[in-house]
Each structure stands twice: as structure tokens, then as C-alpha cells.
Amino acid sequence: MATVREAAFELFREHGMTTIFGNPGSTELPMLAEFPEDFLYVLALQEAVAVGMADGFAQASGRPAHVNLHTAPGVGNGMGGIFNAQANHSPLLVTAGQQVRAQMTMQANLTNREATRVAHPFVKWSYEPPRAADVPHALARAIHTASLPPKGPAFVSLPMDDWTAEADESSTEAMDRTVESRSGPDPEAISALAKRLADASNPVLVAGPDIDASGGWDDAVGLAERQKLPVFAAPAPGGGRLGFPESHPLFQGVLPPAIGPIAETLKGRDLVLVVGSSVFPYYPYIPGPLLPEGAELVAITSDPDEAARAPMGDVIVCDVALALRALVAEVGETNRAEPTPLPEPSPGEESDPLTPTMVHHTLAQVFPDGGIVVLESPSSTLSLRNQLRLGTPGSYYFAAGGGLGFGLAAAIGVQLAQPDRPVLCVLGEGSVQYAVTGFWTAAAYDVPVTFLILRNEEYAILKWFADVEEVKGAPGLDLPALEVAQVATAYGVSSKTVAGRDELHEALSTAISSEKPELVEVPVTPGMALF
Numbered sequence: 080m081a082t083v084r085e086a087a088f089e090l091f092r093e094h095g096m097t098t099i100f101g102n103p104g105s106t107e108l109p110m111l112a113e114f115p116e117d118f119l120y121v122l123a124l125q126e127a128v129a130v131g132m133a134d135g136f137a138q139a140s141g142r143p144a145h146v147n148l149h150t151a152p153g154v155g156n157g158m159g160g161i162f163n164a165q166a167n168h169s170p171l172l173v174t175a176g177q178q179v180r181a182q183m184t185m186q187a188n189l190t191n192r193e194a195t196r197v198a199h200p201f202v203k204w205s206y207e208p209p210r211a212a213d214v215p216h217a218l219a220r221a222i223h224t225a226s227l228p229p230k231g232p233a234f235v236s237l238p239m240d241d242w243t244a245e246a247d248e249s250s251t252e253a254m255d256r257t258v259e260s261r262s263g264p265d266p267e268a269i270s271a272l273a274k275r276l277a278d279a280s281n282p283v284l285v286a287g288p289d290i291d292a293s294g295g296w297d298d299a300v301g302l303a304e305r306q307k308l309p310v311f312a313a314p315a316p317g318g319g320r321l322g323f324p325e326s327h328p329l330f331q332g333v334l335p336p337a338i339g340p341i342a343e344t345l346k347g348r349d350l351v352l353v354v355g356s357s358v359f360p361y362y363p364y365i366p367g368p369l370l371p372e373g374a375e376l377v378a379i380t381s382d383p384d385e386a387a388r389a390p391m392g393d394v395i396v397c398d399v400a401l402a403l404r405a406l407v408a409e410v411g412e413t414n415r416a417e418p419t420p421l422p423e424p425s426p427g428e429e430s431d432p433l434t435p436t437m438v439h440h441t442l443a444q445v446f447p448d449g450g451i452v453v454l455e456s457p458s459s460t461l462s463l464r465n466q467l468r469l470g471t472p473g474s475y476y477f478a479a480g481g482g483l484g485f486g487l488a489a490a491i492g493v494q495l496a497q498p499d500r501p502v503l504c505v506l507g508e509g510s511v512q513y514a515v516t517g518f519w520t521a522a523a524y525d526v527p528v529t530f531l532i533l534r535n536e537e538y539a540i541l542k543w544f545a546d547v548e549e550v551k552g553a554p555g556l557d558l559p560a561l562e563v564a565q566v567a568t569a570y571g572v573s574s575k576t577v578a579g580r581d582e583l584h585e586a587l588s589t590a591i592s593s594e595k596p597e598l599v600e601v602p603v604t605p606g607m608a609l610f
């Protein structure tokens with residue numbers, strides 16, 4: 080009869096989950112005993128970083144990923160990352176150690192009191208198996224739950240004496256199951272939508288992150304081309320991935336994230352088709368009509384909650400890629416006029432220090448084939464999107480939940496999942512701090528991410544928000560003398576600070592081709608960079 084450990088690791092193998100991210104404590108050591116040689120344990124020095132790495136790994140590999148946290152305080156540290164993973168629709172198995180069963184009722188030290196409540200609001204399922212023998216089945220259930228649409232984290236609390244216990248005889252049955260979870264659209268709903276598109280005189284497509292996640296990229300392009308649809312990206316705060324090539328002539332830019340400005344941007348449209356996004360990831364609150372006059376909205380999402388909570392419009396709930404495939408097969412070629420393409424991005428004049436726009440323009444010049452951007456530079460998100468105009472699937476990751484700390488950590492996970500694609504992690508110096516220990520993991524595991532740090536000595540986006548919210552005199556928005564390059568060097572990542580376009584160009588090219596983790600820090604002008 081197999082032990083719980085043997086059965087659990089066999090289960091992880093079955094699901095291709097042989098990379099485990101974590102930060103261990105005494106309550107996790109029994110799980111890690113006799114760690115199998117075909118597994119890789121990726122050590123994070125803090126749990127938020129472990130979760131962010133697993134999130135990036137899961138999204139970039141398209142498979143569930145396992146992150147193991149240290150009982151109550153470790154889960155607490157990981158919660159911001161778990162929140163992001165839920166918003167990113169990232170399939171995570173989150174496990175945490177727990178006191179031995181014999182000492183839980185007396186609440187011995189490190190007991191995760193009410194373990195299932197801690198993670199509860201941000202996970203799809205939170206569980207502590209009633210018997211040691213049930214652990215493999217509970218883990219299998221969590222993996223399936225995390226992988227079912229909408230994908231997201233599932234949590235299992237694991238008492239530390241369970242690992243050597245005997246697994247239930249039925250464990251092997253739980254292991255061998257597959258769950259096919261992609262459900263196609265109702266054909267009648269697709270025919271009706273195709274007709275609405277054909278009848279519309281000025282329709283528009285809003286492309287969301289689940290197009291990329293579901294594998295619907297080519298069909299989104301096919302649909303837009305057949306119907307000559309102008310395409311907007313879903314608002315940047317909720318757009319954890321791209322849904323459409325931003326280099327495509329039909330691409331019209333990123334929708335603004337607030338109610339009034341969205342209606343203003345879509346003025347004159349009579350049908351708004353939103354695919355693979357919530358309707359909409361609004362922020363901040365700028366009131367106005369939900370839609371411009373005369374416009375109707377139809378959304379396609381795999382997330383029933385996104386469907387239910389939308390404030391307007393009709394929704395088809397199903398797998399996004401299957402819906403796109405069905406819709407492309409149904410729609411004809413239109414003779415609508417093509418929209419005018421966006422103008423070429425312009426970087427403006429060189430300044431000292433450089434503008435973030437010039438930095439991103441320079442990055443675009445050295446951007447490698449197959450490159451991937453992981454972005455957390457809040458005040459220059461739109462500028463990076465505009466200057467880079469990324470055009471391939473799986474080339475952009477961003478924290479849809481808005482919790483800082485995702486970027487640095489996720490870049491490491493993305494690079495581990497995509498070892499053949501160069502990963503560029505673009506961070507504000509403030510954002511670095513939420514996952515700063517990730518530099519050590521990048522160095523220790525030789526994960527060849529190129530980090531580009533924009534140093535503006537402030538929380539620029541919060542100063543912009545202060546203006547929007549009419550807040551005057553708020554403290555804590557300046558970051559003088561935050562020495563990211565020195566800190567990264569101390570963690571083992573070779574780092575340099577550059578000034579001027581030529582130096583930046585040279586340093587980035589060298590870092591990208593070095594196949595080592597390297598960091599380039601560049602001072603930039605303060606304030607928002609929108610283009």
C-alpha cells in the first residue's frame with residue numbers, strides 16, 4: 080500500500096506538476112522528505128514571491144502549478160499573490176503545512192487555526208482532509224478544481240504527520256482521472272451573434288486576456304479580419320495578457336479603464352463584442368453612461384461570475400477559443416471599410432534623464448524574437464504597450480488583480496516555463512520592493528531574466544491618482560535614493576545603472592544576449608507616460 084507521500088507525488092507526476100515553488104518551514108519538511116530526483120523545488124525567500132512565481136509558471140506553461148506555503152503565517156504572506164492568481168485566472172494548487180493532527184485540538188504552536196478560512200475568499204476551494212488517507216484524493220480534487228473554468232487557485236491544508244500514513248486504497252482511482260472542461264457554445268447563440276455582427280453598421284471587438292489563455296489568438300485575428308472589426312484591448316488594469324496582436328493594422332489601442340471614458344471612446348459604435356474579459360475591469364470611478372447611445376454589448380467569457388456581475392449587455396458563457404472558432408466559421412466577409420491604423424509610435428525628443436517613453440522605445444529596438452514582457456511599471460504601462468506593440472501570443476503578463484509583487488516573481492516563473500524565450504521584466508523601482516527577494520531566486524537558479532528598472536524616485540501613478548481623486552497633501556509618495564541595482568547585486572544579480580539612449584541600448588542588448596539574470600536600471604523623468 081502506498082504512503083500518502085508516494086501517492087501524492089505520483090499524482091503530481093500524472094499532472095505534469097514536477098516543479099514545486101515554496102518556502103519551507105518545520106510543518107512542510109515531512110512533505111519534502113526524500114524529495115524525488117525528477118522534481119524541482121524552487122525556493123522563494125518569502126511566500127508572496129513563491130505564489131507569484133507559481134502564477135507566472137502556470138500561465139506561461141498552460142498547466143496547473145503547485146506552490147507550498149508555511150502554515151498560517153506563510154499563507155498570510157502569500158495572500159496578495161493568491162488574490163492576483165485569482166484575478167489572473169491562474170490554475171494554482173496552493174498547499175500549506177499544518178500541525179500534527181494529535182496537537183491541533185490543543186492548538187500547539189504553528190497550528191493553522193481554521194486553516195480553510197484564511198485562504199477562503201480568494202480561492203475556489205479551501206479544504207483540510209478529514210483523514211490522512213484522504214490527502215491524495217483531496218489534492219486531486221484541488222488540481223481539477225483549479226483547472227476548471229474559470230481557472231484559479233485551490234487550497235489544501237496538510238497536517239504534517241499525514242505524509243507517512245497509508246493512502247486510501249482508492250487513491251489510485253482518483254489519480255487516473257481526466258476532466259475535460261472546455262465546453263463549447265450553444266450553436267444557436269453563435270448564429271444569433273453572427274447575425275447581429277452582420278446587421279451592425281459599426282461594430283467593434285474588445286479583446287481580453289482569456290483569448291490568449293484559451294488559445295483563441297488566431298481565431299480572434301480571423302474574426303476581426305473577416306469582419307473588418309476595429310479592435311481595442313480590454314482596459315489595462317484587468318488585461319493580464321494580450322488578446323490580439325497590437326502590431327495589427329486593425330488594432331486601435333487600449334480601452335481606458337473608467338466608465339465615462341469607455342463610453343466616450345466607443346462613441347458611434349452600435350455593437351461592442353467583448354471576448355475573454357470581464358465587462359469591464361473599471362478603475363478609477365469616472366461616472367458616465369455605461370455604453371454610448373445606440374450601442375449594444377455582447378460578451379463571451381468562460382467565467383460565470385463575470386457573466387453575472389456585468390452591469391450591462393448579453394453574455395455567452397463557454398470556452399472562449401471554442402466560441403471564437405465557431406463564430407469565425409459562421410460569419411462572412413464584410414464589405415465594411417477598414418479602420419485607420421494607429422500612427423507609428425513616436426518617442427519624442429531625447430532628454431536627461433530619459434522619459435519612460437524613450438526607454439520603452441529603446442527596448443522596442445532591441446526586443447528579441449519570441450521575447451516575453453512581464454510588466455509592473457504602473458505609470459508607464461500604456462507607454463510600454465504603445466511603444467512595443469507586441470504581436471505574438473504568450474508575450475505579455477501583467478497582474479490583473481493589481482497587487483504589486485507579481486511582476487518580479489512571475490517573470491521568474493514565466494522564464495522557467497518558457498526556457499527558450501527571452502523574458503524581459505520591466506519594473507518600477509517601487510514595485511521591485513514587493514518581491515525583492517526574487518532576485519536571489521533568479522541568481523541561485525540561474526534564471527536568465529533581463530530586469531529593466533525605471534527609476535523615477537516616486538510612486539508616480541499614485542501622484543496621478545491623487546490628482547484624479549482631488550487629494551492634496553498626501554504623504555508617502557516619494558522614493559528618494561532607493562538603490563535597486565545595489566540591492567540586486569547583493570542578491571547575486573549582475574546589475575548596472577545607465578543614462579542616455581545609447582548606453583541603455585547597449586546595456587539591454589548585452590543583458591538580453593547574456594543568458595544570465597541581469598539588471599539594467601535607468602533613471603527616468605517623473606510622472607505618467609501614456610504613449
Ligand SMILES: Cc1ncc(C[n+]2csc(CCOP(=O)(O)OP(=O)(O)O)c2C)c(N)n1
Binds near residue numbers: 482484537
Ligand atoms: C500590494 C500593493 N500595495 C500597494 C499598492 C498601491 N500601489 C499601486 S501603484 C504603486 C506605486 C508603484 O511604484 P513604482 O513601481 O515605482 O511605479 P510608478 O508608479 O512610479 O510607475 C503603489 C504603491 C498595490 N497596487 N499593491
